[in-house]
Amino acid sequence: MMAYFLQVAVLLSLAAAMAVYAEMKLDCRQGFVTLVWTESRSQADTSLFRLGNCFPTSLSTSEAYFNVDLNDCDFRRLVTGDQLMYTNDLTYISSPDSHIVAFTHPVVCAYERPDNWYPMAYNPVFQTYGLEYLVFNIGLMNGDFSGPAESTSFPLGTLIPIMASVAQKTHQPLLLLLEECVAATTPELQPDSIIYPIISNKGCFVDSMTSRSQFEPRQKSSEIQVSLQAFTFALGEEVFIHCELLAWDPNGVDHTKKACHYVKGQGWELLDNPDYSALCDCCESSCKSRRTRSVASGKRGVVQKGVLGPLTITDVTF
CATH class of the missing domain: 2.60.40.4100 (Zona pellucida, ZP-C domain)
Structure with a gap:
């Protein structure tokens, strides 16, 4: 990874009610993001997770795995001072007969802005x-x-x-x-x-x-x-x-x-x-x-x- 793209991954903490049954691992890399959502509830359907508008790259009965480009999945890019920030939402789409309530969790990656990079x-x-x-x-x-x-x-x-x-x-x-x-x-x-x-x-x-x-x-x-x-x-x-x-x-x-x-x-x-x-x-x-x-x-x-x-x-x- 290039030195000027020094990563500062911002992992927002899970809500207290969710912490007991779920874990999110976010790895912000140069140009792409890896996200793993691990569910302990057997009723959860991992195929119903979305990162922005993207489906999981792969999944199992307990994990939804995403490996996506920052230019995809409707990531939003903001410039704030000396940082580039990419934000998105991890969403669970609940089915009508499910006991799992639909929810949205923020996903944020912050990078040091390169000295030679400016908007447009x-x-x-x-x-x-x-x-x-x-x-x-x-x-x-x-x-x-x-x-x-x-x-x-x-x-x-x-x-x-x-x-x-x-x-x-x-x-x-x-x-x-x-x-x-x-x-x-x-x-x-x-x-x-x-x-x-x-x-x-x-x-x-x-x-x-x-x-x-x-x-x-x-x-x-x-x-x-x-x-x-x-x-x-x-x-x-x-x-x-x-x-x-x-x-x-x-x-x-x-x-x-x-x-x-x-x-x-x-x-x-x-x-x-x-x-x-x-x-x-x-x-x-x-x-x-x-x-x-x-x-x-x-x-x-x-x-x-x-x-x-x-x-x-x-x-x-x-």
Whole structure:
């Protein structure tokens, strides 16, 4: 096993009621996992165990054995600080006539993150957030968005390239939007925080009205690129950009699920289809949904808060 993939297997303890009749052995290796569940109850049917969506690799009357790849079985991957975490559920599906009650047991493997590994090949200026089955990223890029930024310092008036993305894997195709973004001098927003609005009113790039800021043409529906003109707010101080990222049904765009920026001499334009820029008409008033289904329902999208920074905007000296 490679040194940088030093394993720290996280074995969560069994509930007290289960400890007397069952034992789980988990071996987290580079790229794959071995799990053995041993049952002492003769009524248990080991063929009814599942690791995520995977059947046992082999089984006996008392054991369910799994030897699976971390890219299979619906393992969820999260990046937390200096760790890669893979999580899943071991589930027992009880049959109708069984005395064994169905149950779910968490399975977690944690590894030290390699120094040269970053989500989607980006460097540490990217922040990663895991939520349910999705992984969100937001970070600073170089001038042509071909790689990570080499600096977190930007002269006043220059463009700050920002890209956000959502990794969706087996999920249906999603459209990534930025609902709200503000700049502040703290990594956490407080009720009395002084902020600089960047994107507001459900996807309106308000900063583009008075600057060269704009959304860049999309390369993928699951990514969104922003060129933000460096502003005078908190000049010379550490700045954090707080955003609400929305992964949404591509067919559900409306007045509150959109990406609009202001084009000089033309007015507000919808990023994804300028022919429907009428959805941006509310950007200077109040954008309200005309649909009844919401993000809160969990049926069409997921919202995740993200913080980018710190970065510094420097004064231009001559």
